Amino acid sequence: MNFTDENFINQSELPKELLRLKNPPNGLFYLGNKELLNAPKIAIVGSRKASVYTKNCVTSLAKTLTNAGICVVSGGAIGVDIFAHIGAMPQTIGVFANGLDIIYPSSNAKIISEIYKNALALSEYPLNTPPLRHHFLERNRIVVSLCKALVVAQADFKSGSLQSARIASEIGVPIFVLPQRLGESDGTNELLAKNRASLITNFSDFAAKFSDFNVPVLNQNDEIMEFCKSGVSLDETVKKFGNKIYEYELEGKISISNLLVKSIF
Structure with missing residues (x-):
């Protein structure tokens, strides 16, 4: 893995979406396809302990979004994040809480390596920077601000995903959630109850809201x-x-x- 000065996006070249933040990064290190930054982007985040139902929904949603020309952004964590990347590959951006010479978490090494090679990996941290706890919260603001919308797929109370939802509210990024059973995703159900999020009931319709071209209707003959x-x-x-x-x-x-x-x- 070779890094040069060309693997750094300085502050003057950052995507304009990041300037919505009160504290935008000073720059971003990257590996992979930088052109993905020019695509319309949707963030998908959620619980590390996602249910099988949520993982399958996230994979299907990510595939639908990429079929509509939308890039899926997430944080490479276990659970919802990695299934979002899997469903969207290679049209996906991973934002990491460590230097890009480190692959974390190691359990996701295969998919993260694929992101490095065939998709796009971003980090505001230089090489040899470990994934410290506060880095994950800092990472979240980049994931959210890059995107046209945030999907919180599944979340408990007081989770990092709800912190991402707070950031989205502050900078005007609309929030969406998946249908979930009572007791299985109290955080997203609370977002709905407080009218802070909208419910996704049709993946194709959702993709069409943010796509730059017409999205075919899926499953109409199913x-x-x-x-x-x-x-x-x-x-x-x-x-x-x-x-x-x-x-x-x-x-x-x-x-x-x-x-x-x-x-x-």
């Missing part, structure tokens, strides 16, 4: 998605489609709650 659009009983759905509906739940296409099946997007 019989299962159409059947469950308004919510139907689990017994009725299993009788008609069998165990296929459980595959759809794992893929984040439908939710099953209180014996009711409903399409998510």
